Amino acid sequence: MSNYLFSIVLTIHVLVGLGIIALVLMQHGKGADAGAAFGGGASGSVFGSSGSANFLSRTTAILAAVFFLTSLGLSYLSNGKAVKPSSVMQDAAVTAPASAGDAAPAGAAGDSKAQSIPK
Structure with a gap:
């Protein structure tokens, strides 16, 4: 229900902005x-x-007042809910394990230049 209300208020907000x-x-x-x-x-x-x-x-002036009220309404309706990933790729990007190429070679462990290069 609030998703539909958010869409309606957002549509009014954009139309009022164009009217202004x-x-x-x-x-x-x-x-x-x-x-x-x-x-x-x-x-x-x-x-x-x-x-x-x-x-x-x-x-x-009337449209500016409506724009202000829809701005407040949109901020109230959004209320900062965390959005879950909507696809498998977004979830994989968040929990991707480190690849084998990220580890330093065994011979370069004592080399200070190899450790100072950013990855």
């Missing part, structure tokens, strides 16, 4: 930027005579 990016790019800046193409001062625009600035800033 889009809204920030559409907002008016001091110069002529991407927001200048939308609602360029027309009083009969879709957003009313005040322009799109008020609507876009409120929507951005």
